[in-house]
Amino acid sequence: MKGILLVNMGGPQSLSQMHLFLKNMFSDKYILPLPFGLRQFVARMIAKKRHPASWEKYQLIGGTPIIKHTEATKEALAKSAEMPVYTAYSYTPPFISDVMQAMHNDGITEIDVLTMYPQASDTTTTSVFSDVKKASKKLNGISIREICDYSVHPTFLDYWKTLIEEHIAKQGVENPLLLFTAHAIPIYGVKRGDKYPDTVRHMAKRLADIMNRPYEVAFQSRVGPVKWVGPDTDEHLEELVSAGEKNVVLIPVSFTTECLETVYDLNIKLVDIYKKDDRMEHISRVEIPVAHPLFIETLKNIVNE
Structure with missing residues (x-):
C-alpha cells in the first residue's frame, strides 16, 4: 500500500517546546555544520539563551500556525489524492522516524516523501531526506520516493x-x-x-x-x-x-x-x-491561505507525476 509522508519543520506550542525546537534545529548538521560535539554544545547554548525571547514573539502572533496549517493540508491532500497522508515534523513531535514506524505498522510499503518546502535546500529538503533515509534503515520492505523542488511546477x-x-x-x-x-x-x-x-x-x-x-x-x-x-x-x-x-x-x-x-x-x-x-x-x-485548492492540486500532481 502507498502513502504520503508530508513533512514540515514543526513549531513550538509551549515555552518548553520552544526550547526543544531550538535545540533540535541547531543540532541539525544541515543547519549548523559543526563537529557533532561542538554542534550539540552550541545548540544547547542557543536554546537556553534564545527560547524565552523567541517564545514571546510566538505569543505576539497567537502561537505557531504551522502545525494547524500543515494538518489541514494533510486532510485536504488525503481527500484529493485518495490515499493515506501522514504528517511529521523535523524539530517538534511527531518526528519523522516515529511517523514512518507508524506508517509501517499500518501496512504502508511505498512512501512518497513530500515536504512543505517548495525550493530544495540543504537546510530543508536535504535535512528531511537524510532523516527519512536513517529511519528507513530500521523498516523492512519499505520503498521511498523523495519528491523535491516543485517551485516552478x-x-x-x-x-x-x-x-x-x-x-x-x-x-x-x-x-x-x-x-x-x-x-x-x-x-x-x-x-x-x-x-x-x-x-x-x-x-x-x-x-x-x-x-x-x-x-x-x-x-x-x-x-x-x-x-x-x-x-x-x-x-x-x-x-x-x-x-x-x-x-x-x-x-x-x-x-x-x-x-x-x-x-x-x-x-x-x-x-x-x-x-x-x-x-x-x-x-x-500576500497572505498564505490554509490548504488552498491550487496548492493541494500542486501536491497531488507532483505525487502523481
Missing part, C-alpha cells in the same frame, strides 16, 4: 499568480513593485553548493514574467553573526523606499504556511511600520 506558479493578482485587486493598488522574499541561508551553504538562492530567483522571475510586473528579490530572517545570502529584506525595502518606490507588495515565496517569519518578520516588523511611513502610498503582504 505549472500548478504552483498558477497558485501564486492567483494569490498575487487577487491580493492586488483587493487592495486596489496600481502596478505595485512585487518584492519576493524568501528565508535566507548562510553564505557558507551557498559556497558548499546549495542552489537554493538561485532557485528562489528563478521562481520569482518566472512569476513576474507571467504577470508582466516589476519585481525584486530579497532574503529575510537572518540571525547570528555569520554572513547570510542577500539582499536582506529589511534593508532592501528601506533602500527601495528611500529611492522613491511608493507601492510595494511583499510575497513570501519560500513559505507554504503562515509562520513566525511571515506574521512577525513581515507583518509586524515591516508592513505595520511602513504603513505609517509618509514616503509610501501602499505596502501590504
Whole structure:
C-alpha cells in the first residue's frame, strides 16, 4: 500500500517546546555544520539563551500556525489524492522516524516523501531526506520516493499568480513593485553548493514574467553573526523606499504556511511600520491561505507525476 509522508519543520506550542525546537534545529548538521560535539554544545547554548525571547514573539502572533496549517493540508491532500497522508515534523513531535514506524505498522510499503518546502535546500529538503533515509534503515520492505523542488511546477506558479493578482485587486493598488522574499541561508551553504538562492530567483522571475510586473528579490530572517545570502529584506525595502518606490507588495515565496517569519518578520516588523511611513502610498503582504485548492492540486500532481 502507498502513502504520503508530508513533512514540515514543526513549531513550538509551549515555552518548553520552544526550547526543544531550538535545540533540535541547531543540532541539525544541515543547519549548523559543526563537529557533532561542538554542534550539540552550541545548540544547547542557543536554546537556553534564545527560547524565552523567541517564545514571546510566538505569543505576539497567537502561537505557531504551522502545525494547524500543515494538518489541514494533510486532510485536504488525503481527500484529493485518495490515499493515506501522514504528517511529521523535523524539530517538534511527531518526528519523522516515529511517523514512518507508524506508517509501517499500518501496512504502508511505498512512501512518497513530500515536504512543505517548495525550493530544495540543504537546510530543508536535504535535512528531511537524510532523516527519512536513517529511519528507513530500521523498516523492512519499505520503498521511498523523495519528491523535491516543485517551485516552478505549472500548478504552483498558477497558485501564486492567483494569490498575487487577487491580493492586488483587493487592495486596489496600481502596478505595485512585487518584492519576493524568501528565508535566507548562510553564505557558507551557498559556497558548499546549495542552489537554493538561485532557485528562489528563478521562481520569482518566472512569476513576474507571467504577470508582466516589476519585481525584486530579497532574503529575510537572518540571525547570528555569520554572513547570510542577500539582499536582506529589511534593508532592501528601506533602500527601495528611500529611492522613491511608493507601492510595494511583499510575497513570501519560500513559505507554504503562515509562520513566525511571515506574521512577525513581515507583518509586524515591516508592513505595520511602513504603513505609517509618509514616503509610501501602499505596502501590504500576500497572505498564505490554509490548504488552498491550487496548492493541494500542486501536491497531488507532483505525487502523481
